[in-house]
Amino acid sequence: xxxxxxxxxxxxxxxPAEGSAESGIERYFAWQEELRASGKLIAAAGLDSESRVVxxxxxxDGPFTEASExxxxxxxxxxxxxxxxxxxxxxxxxxxxxAGMFVVSEIVLDLxxxxxxxxxxxxxx
Numbered sequence: 001x002x003x004x005x006x007x008x009x010x011x012x013x014x015x016p017a018e019g020s021a022e023s024g025i026e027r028y029f030a031w032q033e034e035l036r037a038s039g040k041l042i043a044a045a046g047l048d049s050e051s052r053v054v055x056x057x058x059x060x061d062g063p064f065t066e067a068s069e070x071x072x073x074x075x076x077x078x079x080x081x082x083x084x085x086x087x088x089x090x091x092x093x094x095x096x097x098x099a100g101m102f103v104v105s106e107i108v109l110d111l112x113x114x115x116x117x118x119x120x121x122x123x124x125x
Contacts, residue, residue, distance in 0.1 A: 004085035
């Protein structure tokens with residue numbers, strides 16, 4: 001079954017309403033357990049707000065100091081297609097509450113993908 005990653009983003013200056021963070025965490029754990037029980041949740045991780053951008057021999061803070069949103073974490077799920085994956089993320093508490101959002105994409109290349117497929121995906125074969 002295809003795998004999809006959801007990149008969780010929050011506005012940098014967002015301040016949760018009183019008590020909503022604790023409620024949101026409890027709802028998140030319930031959401032996570034439901035997906036785990038269904039076999040659809042593959043991985044989940046929170047990311048530190050400090051990051052670096054690495055490109056062409058340079059390392060800078062980033063990605064953008066003026067960015068209004070930061071990537072706060074990611075989750076990997078199994079779903080039949082992108083629409084089903086999006087519907088799974090639509091039920092996540094931060095999406096339900098509008099506190100943040102997810103960018104959802106299919107994982108098409110991984111450590112086990114043959115070299116030839118990597119090349120052909122980029123038109124290099």
